Amino acid sequence: MAKNSLESLSADAFANRTVLMSGGSRGIGLAISIALAERGANIVLLAKTDTPHPKLPGTIHTAVDEIQESGGKAVGVVGDVRNVDDVQRAVDTAVSTFGGIDIVVHNASVINEAGTADLPLKRYDLMQGVNVRGMFALTQAALPHLVKSPNAHILSISPPLNMSPHWLGKFPAYTLSKYGMTVLALGFASEFAAQGIAVNCLWPETTIATAAVKNLQVDPEAASHAREPEVMADAAALVLARSAAETGECLIDADVLTGHGVSDLSAYGGVEPLDYDFYVDR
Structure with missing residues (x-):
């Protein structure tokens, strides 16, 4: 977490609030979990990473350990967001362990940058299943508990709807899945506004130096021009601490951080020139 980036939040800003997150074994999801746990949140992770990836550090079990070491309470549920039984088990675990659900973070995501001619239909189905169907399923299952929360939030890690032909044509299948998440979020924001549930999207301005970027990219310099995951974590904490009346935004x-007075983002790393993320025009 960047020094002084969250001065506006109290140390117990998320006390007695329970967060249900898809994914989160590493990277942005784990960073968000830690940022919220440090301020009192209970965290429930639904993720598949029961055993270590050969090239990527971290499992759902090590993530729970890190969250607890940061001062929060956490439970991991090994499962697939595409599986309705796993989703319900995660919801039931959150309710039985912590008494309810106040925040849902749709963090799990599959990326494949192949063009239309080169993308196997199996990979297409995987992206739509995890990114879009998974978001819908987890929201639907958590909804009966979110409506009971005094300040309920849903946060989708998905981009603004940039309809530039450049982005629409770059990798249409992946774009469909991520824009699908955003469309769902905006639809939920309208649908659930009267029930007091905020639904917003958050997306990084730059690429993020996750383990995947550091270990799997062909370009060894890619991670040096990316910010650290804490930039997303701090922004997410600020968004999720707002009133539920602030809804329907991408x-x-x-922008979130500078809007809260963080004028210098250099603490989040990244060597100039920074690499802008997908769907963000320079």
Whole structure:
């Protein structure tokens, strides 16, 4: 977490609030979990990473350990967001362990940058299943509990709807899945506004130096021009601490932080020139 980036939040800003997150074994999801746990949140992770990836550090079990070491309470549920039984088990675990659900973060996501001619239908189905169907399923299952929360939030890690032909034509299948998440979020925001549930999207301005970027990119310099995951974590904490009346927005992490008086983002790393993320025009 960048020094002084969250001065506006109290140390117990998320006390007695329970967060249900898809994914979160590493990277942005884990960073968000830690940022919220440090301020009192209970965290429930639904993720598949029961055993270590050969090239990527971290499992759902090590993530729970890190969250607890940061001062929060956490439970991991090994499962697939595409599986309705796993989703319900995660919801039931949150309710039985912590008494309810106040925040849902749709963090799990599959990326494949292949063009239309080169993308196997199996990979297409995986992206739509995890990114879009998974978001719908987890929201639907958590909804009966979110409506009971005094300040309920849903946060989708998905981009603004940039309809530039450049982005629409770059990798249409992946774009469909991520824009699908955003469309669902905006639809939920309208649908659930009267029930007091805020639904917003958050997306990084720049690429993020996750383990995947550091270990799997062909370009060894890619991670050096990316910000650290804490930039998304701090922005997410600020968004989720707001009133549920603030809903239906597609937000960029840097804009959230600068809007809260964080004028210098250099603490989040990244060597100039920074690499802008997908769907963010320079």
